[in-house]
Amino acid sequence: MATFTSSTVSSGATPSAICGPYTVQSVYGAIDLTAATADGDIYELVKLPANSTVVGGYLMAEDLDTGTEVLDIDIGWAANGVDAADPDGFGNLGVWTGDAVAGIKPEVGNYFPLGGVLFSAGPKTFTVPTTIQAEGNVAPNAGGTGYLWVVVHYVVANNTP
Secondary structure, three states: OOEEEOHHHHOOOOOOOOOOOOOOEEEEEEEEEOOOOOOOOEEEEEEEOOOEEEEEEEEEEOOOOOOOOOOEEEEEEOOOOOOOOEEEEEEOOOEOOOOOEOOOEOOOOEEEEOOOHHHHOOOEEEOOOEEEEEEEEEOOOOOOOEEEEEEEEEEEOOOOO
């Protein structure tokens, strides 16, 4: 088990809430996986500012398991002192298949809209800065290297321009 941090998070900068209240903003973070995912690996992708309400987004990756697919990575958030960690809060994604799907996804790769709590309870608010992270559950059968990235759409409700 290891922790990997994107340059977006490692810079120490948290996106500022520069837009007016309830204006959707986006932040992204990417990690180049140079070794196959192991169970328990953490990928810290982005940090949201205080009072952010996540309204959507997506997780994308190259085809990280080129054999008979078994790769399993989930997306959620780290503990922040207020909210407990929830490694699959935005998606218990199951086994990833990077295969192309005719008429739907013509390229090889992975694409997952953020879901989880967004489907069960609606938009998720974090009152303090919070790291959005992915967690490996099952290592790939073959391959395992390539880019993993997330885009998170959020609003900052109490921000005044």
